Amino acid sequence: MPQSKYAIEAKGLRKSYGKNEVLKGISLKVERGTMLALLGPNGAGKTTTVRILSTLLGFDKGSVTVENYDVVKDADSVRGVIGLTGQSAAVDELLTGRENLEMMGRLYHLTKASAKERAQELLEDFDLVDAANRPAKTYSGGMRRRLDLAVSLIATPPVIFLDEPTTGLDPRSRIAMWTIIENLKKNGTTILLTTQYLEEADQLADRIVVIDGGKVIAEGTAKDLKSKVGKDRLELTFEGAKDYKKALEVVDGKTLDQSSEDLAITMTINDINKDVSKVLADLASAKIRVSSMAVHKPTLDDVFLSLTGKVKKKEEQ
C-alpha cells in the first residue's frame, strides 16, 4: 500500500442516532506530523467525530483511515498507533498515577520493564513525580488531565487525539497543557485536537476545521479564518457626557457602535500596535478623559456569527 502523506483521512462521515443526524458528511485530512484543530460549539459533532476516528464508535456512511489502517476492518491496528485523551479524564481513580501508567503501558503490550521505565519518564515530564504514589482521585483537575495525557502517550503512538484537553482547566493549568502539546508536536506526533476556543486552535494548530451542526463550514489556517471573521475591536468608555461627545468628534465617523447611555464607543482597529496608541494620543491631546478601555479579539462567537449566521437565522424561523 502506498504510504499516504496523511496520517488521518476521513471521507463523508455520516452518523445518526435514530432520526437525529449528528454528522452530515464530515471530511478531513491531517498531514503526518502536523496538528489539526477541530473547532466548533457544543453539540457540533466534535466528540462524535473523534470517537469515530479513534475506533470507539461506528458510523453509517463514509470511510476513515488512520496511518493507512481502516478503522472498521483493522480496528486493533489503529488502536496500536493512536492515543486518546477524552473529555472526562479516563484514568482509574483508585489506582495511583504510576499504577495507571504502568497498567496502560502493559495493555499497549509493552514489556513490564519498558512500561515501568516509560512511566517514570512521563511522571517526570508531566511534573507528577511527587504525586506518583497517590491514588488519582486525590489529584487536582489539572493533574488529572496531565496524567490522562501521559497515559495516552505511554506507548508513544504516532497519532494522538485530544478531545477538549483544556476545557474546565484554570488558566495556569491550561498554559501548562499547551506547552506539553507543543512539545508533542515538535516530536513529530500527528495531533487532532478538538476545542471550543478559537484562541487555543490559533495558538496550537497548523490547520483548523470549523464544524457546526455536523458539517464542515470552514477550513484553513488560523490566519485564513481570522480574515473571514473580522478585525480586532477597541471599546472605550468615558467619564462624562462631555468627554463622550468630544471623543465622537475626535474619532470622527470611525465608530462601529456608540452608546450615549453607557458613554461608550466601539471602533474597529486594523493594527493593534499602531491604531490603539494613535487613538489614545488623539484623545489625550484633546484632553478627553477615558474611564476604561478594552481591546476585543474576534471570538469564536464572531466566527460563528460570520460563518453560520445564515444557517442559524434559518433555523430560528
Added chain:
Amino acid sequence: MAELKFVNRPKPLLAVTDSLLMIKRSSTHITRKMDELLGTFFQPIMFLVLFAAVFGGAIGGTLPHGVSYLNFLMAGIIVQTVAFGSTTTALAVAGDLQQGIIDRFRSLPMSNLAVLNGHVISDVFRNAISTIVMIITGFVIGFRTDASFLDWLAIAGLLLLFTIAFSWVAAIMGVLAKSIEGVQWLTFIIIFPLTFASSAFVPAESMVDGLRTFAENQPITHFVEAVRALMIGAPIGNHGWIAVAWGIGTLVVAMPIAAWLFKRKTTQ
C-alpha cells in the same frame, strides 16, 4: 527517551495478559475501598452470627436427624453471601461504563472481554476471603463437620462454580443498568427472592406448596443442598450433579450474553 520494547506473543496469549492485568486492577480496587473491605470481612460474620442467634431457637428443633441449626445454616449463609457479593461485580461493571475509563480501555489494542474478566475473577477472590472468614467464625461459635479433604475440595469447587456463574449474571445486570442505583435495585429484586425462597435458611419442606415447588427446584437450593450434604455428611442425592449442570449452563449462556451486551453498549 528510552527505547520501547513490546511483548511479542500470539494474540490469544496477549488476551490472557490483558485479563491478568484487569484482575490485578479490580483486586486492587477491593483493597482501596473501605466499604468493600468491611463488606468482605464483617458482613459475613454479622450475618452468620445474627441468623444463627435469631433463627436457631425457632428452627433448630425441627431439623431432621438432630442436625444443629448452625451446621444447617453454614452452607446456606455461604451461598447467600456469595450471591449478594456478586452485586460488587455488577456495580464495578456499571461504574466502569459510566466513567471515561471505558473509552480508554477501548482505545487500547487490548482484549475487550478483559475488563469483565477482571471484575468477575476479582469477585472470586473477594468471595473466597469472605467464605474463609465465615467458616472460621462458624468454627468459633460451634460449627462442626466431618467433611474430609476431598469433601472440602468438592465444596470449594461447587462454590467456585457458583461464584463465577453468578458474577457473570451480575455482569449482565451491570451492563444493563442505567445507573448505580439501578444496579442495586436490579440485583436486589433478583438475588433476594432467589436466596430466601431456597433451602438456604429453612428446610424447603416447611414452605407452602407453590413456594415449596419453586424452592426445591431452583438452582440456589441445589447448590446449598449439595454443599450442606458435603459439610454435614448427609447423602448428596442428585443435588451435586444438578448444581454443576446449572452452574455450567448459566456460564455458557451468561458469558456470551454479557460479552455481547458489553460490546454493544460500548460501541454506541
